[in-house]
Amino acid sequence: MSDWERSSTVRVVPPAHPRRLAKVPFVELADGRLQGVVSSGSDIERVYVSSVAAGSFAFACSTNNNRPCGGARGWFCNHIRALVGEAVLQYGAERVGRYMRVEPADAEPSAMLLLTQMSGARPARGDSAAAAPVFSRFLRHLAYLELAPTTAPLPEMQWFPPTRAVA
Template sequence: MSDWEQSSTARVIPPARPRKLAKVPFVELADGRLQGVVSSGSDIERVYVSSVAAGTYAFACSTNNNRPCGGARGGFCNHIRALVTEAVLQYGGEHVARYLRVDVTDGEPNAPALTQVMTGARPAPAGSNAAAPVFSRFLRHLAYLELAPTTAPLPEMQWFPPTRAVA
């Protein structure tokens, strides 16, 4: 077994390109969506949870306490555009395009090209906003950053119960 298989940490895939975490501290491709946390441009204490669904490009953007974003009324707001930009930096344009099922025909899939293809998107149906679980995952990631580096097991990272040996 290699060292990483015996530790309580997982390998981290390096970003496609370095990115600054101040504007978009959390971005992920999960649950059939590009989703993440985006800092407010006007209030340092406010963040937005933004998402774009794969295939349909249905989008949602609201504050961490579920107030709707004023800019996401008829199309992508600046928070969603920032999320797409940071996702391309984190995962690479081709990976993001493949995950969201965006067909970019002219050149390499970059953030403006992806956003342009998804322009006809509609807001996600009411009740389908995943803001709470996304924000909760973001807070959990922040908590892991406060832990001291160790190779000792972390109880919350041990997902599988111990198995009993069969004779």
Template sequence: MLSDWEASSAARVLPPARPRKLAKVPFVELADGRLQGVVSSGSDVSRVYVSSVAAGDFAFACSTNNNRPCGGARGSFCNHIRALIGEAVLQYGGGRVARYLRADTGSLGEPEAGAVISAMTVTRPPQGDTKAAAPVFSRFLRHLAYLELVASTEPLPEMQWFPPTRAAV
């Protein structure tokens, strides 16, 4: 027997663990074996950084939206990556983020962002590959485009996953 949400055409959306502000980190996701997202620049309103941390080895990467490397990500997590981890903990909960990244926080309760960061920086994480930046930024821009749509009950062609069935003749 399927539950109501499994039988519907809409995907179940999990509410955030805690409310978060989107100004600093407008996009965060646990996908492709990484914690990844878009972080706003603190100094230039037209610049954003695409940051990521790989699960397991904690390889990290941070670069601007036009692929210039972050000056702070040299040998350790920059402030953009720390902000990304902090917002991920708010969005998904510290336990889920730590499990996804395979970071041993040693905590029995729900770990805070600082505990997750500390668990990953015990060893010096390697500099990661910036090839993930383009698809992450592309997904972020696609999400922004949905925010600009006028509210409507009409179907969106790109959201229709199944081909239309032919009417019986």
């Protein structure tokens, strides 16, 4: 067993490239979707929760108080385009493409190529039910950033099963 498997911390995979957290503060590949939170370009207090389903490319985009995005009218809005771009920076184009089940192209994968391939499939309007859990996870991540650095255990992380003692 390696050192990281015996420790109480998880190995963090560094991002493929530095990200612009002001525009897309939260992005994840989870629940069969590329999903995240995108800042509004016009209102500092408004964010959009955007998602694209893997395989079908069904998409949803709404504000943090569940108002539909005005730009998502049959095609990917600018929030979804920004989300895909930041996902490529965070995870790399190949990983995002595999997760989203985009057919590999002859060219080197990029955010623009992934968007073109997903848009070419004529994505359908998706279900916005994912917005609440995604926004909740984003807020939980923000709360962790406000904690003072410590090596003491966090009570909410106590769900990990106990490991057997190593002699």
